[in-house]
Amino acid sequence: MVAKNFKINVLPVSKKLLRFATHFLKDEDLARDVVQDVFLKLWQKRDSLDEVENIEAFTMRMTRNRCLDVIRANKTVPIDAETDRKLKEKTVDVHSKVELSESAGQIKRLIDKLPDLQRTVMQLRDIEQLSYDEIAEATDLKVNAIRVNLSRARKKVRDEFLKMNNDGNERSKIFTATLL
Missing domain, CATH: 1.10.1740 (Rna Polymerase Sigma Factor; Chain: A)
Structure with a gap:
């Protein structure tokens, strides 16, 4: 070339x-x-x-x-200031800002704990907004395997987040649904 x-x-x-x-x-x-x-x-x-x-x-x-x-x-990657600022702008009251910041940090840590493949697929699909075909080309995985890994990653993050924040109130469940 x-x-x-x-x-x-x-x-x-x-x-x-x-x-x-x-x-x-x-x-x-x-x-x-x-x-x-x-x-x-x-x-x-x-x-x-x-x-x-x-x-x-x-x-x-x-x-x-x-x-x-x-x-x-x-071994460690801190959440960047820009992401933190954007998350804080979306909330109105101080309590929501603190809750959102803590939750985002928790979710970030949960995503970081995922196996490499699940973390990569979640990154490419949910953050970079790549299509399944583009992810398949980038990772040499079949589309079905990508869907399975993405589903498992989302479920694992959601379940672990709910375990960490299981106070049983409806607001927590709604908050979790909007983040994930």
């Missing part, structure tokens, strides 16, 4: 990769480093990129794998 084709076929996905990596890592600077690493590897392998059927899915997979490497190296 020549430089011109590289610019046409690979570089246009950079913003999507950055969004994906930023959400995955909760650190924009670290995400930029990951995307840069991915592009460097892609450039080094540019001669064999013509064999890749779907460059976007291929780059998403490379980004996901690099993010997982970074996460494994650091």
Whole structure:
């Protein structure tokens, strides 16, 4: 692949990769480093990129794998300030703000405890809003396996969240339903 084709076929996905990596890592600077690493590897392998059927899915997979490497190296990923700010803006009273912030943190921790495959599928479908076919290309899974993993991930997060916050009131159940 020549430089011109590289610019046409690979570089246009950079913003999507950055969004994906930023959400995955909760650190924009670290995400930029990951995307840069991915592009460097892609450039080094540019001669064999013509064999890749779907460059976007291929780059998403490379980004996901690099993010997982970074996460494994650091072991902890804090919730980013932007997500926290957006969640707080949606609530009206102080009590709701505190409850939403705590619940979002709990859900984030529950998602982080999911197996890698379930966490990745949940990230790609619920956060990145990718279609099942796009997820299948990015993960080499069948659509049915994606649906099963996503369903199990959502159920596990919902059940664990309800266990943690089982005060039996209706507001808690409604709140859980809106978050999940």
